[in-house]
Amino acid sequence: MTLDTSTTVRELAVRAPGATRIFEKLKIDYCCGGARTLGVACAVAGVKTDDVWKLLEEVGQTASSETIDFQTASLTELVKHILDKHHVFTKEEMERLDALTEKVCSVHGQNHPELLRVKSLFQSLCVDLKPHMFKEEQVLFPYIIRLEEAVSRKQTPMPPPFGTVRNPVRMMMFEHDTAGELLRELREATSDYTMPADACISYRTLYQAMEAFEQDLHQHIHLENNILFPRAVEMESLVNSV
Ligand SMILES: [Fe+2]
Numbered sequence: 001m002t003l004d005t006s007t008t009v010r011e012l013a014v015r016a017p018g019a020t021r022i023f024e025k026l027k028i029d030y031c032c033g034g035a036r037t038l039g040v041a042c043a044v045a046g047v048k049t050d051d052v053w054k055l056l057e058e059v060g061q062t063a064s065s066e067t068i069d070f071q072t073a074s075l076t077e078l079v080k081h082i083l084d085k086h087h088v089f090t091k092e093e094m095e096r097l098d099a100l101t102e103k104v105c106s107v108h109g110q111n112h113p114e115l116l117r118v119k120s121l122f123q124s125l126c127v128d129l130k131p132h133m134f135k136e137e138q139v140l141f142p143y144i145i146r147l148e149e150a151v152s153r154k155q156t157p158m159p160p161p162f163g164t165v166r167n168p169v170r171m172m173m174f175e176h177d178t179a180g181e182l183l184r185e186l187r188e189a190t191s192d193y194t195m196p197a198d199a200c201i202s203y204r205t206l207y208q209a210m211e212a213f214e215q216d217l218h219q220h221i222h223l224e225n226n227i228l229f230p231r232a233v234e235m236e237s238l239v240n241s242v
């Protein structure tokens, strides 16, 4: 690969799944901010484009550790991966971290008032994510699977009640932006998940788990925004153009 700073972060993340780990580490937004070019994204994150490119080249030569190739997998396989890996994890962690936030707040809230903001932000994130994932599981994903099944049988899919897949996709992407903003605010409230000197085990566990939750949600949104949704929109357009 030659250095091309006009390539978007989204394209790089799709081309080499390992790139997302580098972007995560360098705080380069690759899910909701994936439309930025690499040059702009590096400037926003305050890192040198040359250094990032070197890391991307290394990761491009390393085999991906992912079990499926997101570019060639069927949409049904992609949906299954998102549900099994990300929806299950998000639901489990929301429940665990809600209880843990409560506990840490009650013990350390007086000395660390920022924890009250962390608790409120995390609760807002959960309030948004629960119905969001429900809509994906009950409405959007089943339609995408039916669409692909109809295409493979060379049949015309039943028209969806929402008109076109573009409508729920637009809504889901808008909700992803809101979630992304809440994650940014959480990072700010926790000073990049920096633990104070007097942090107990629960406090440390909470910050470590919240940072892992952020990383998983970034990857989850990336798979939907940058891979699943564009491929579903394209498939529907092809069917409707026949
Ligand atoms: Fe999802």
Ligand SMILES: [Fe+2]
Pocket (backbone or CB within 6 Å): 132, 136, 172, 176, 221, 224
């Ligand atoms: Fe989503």
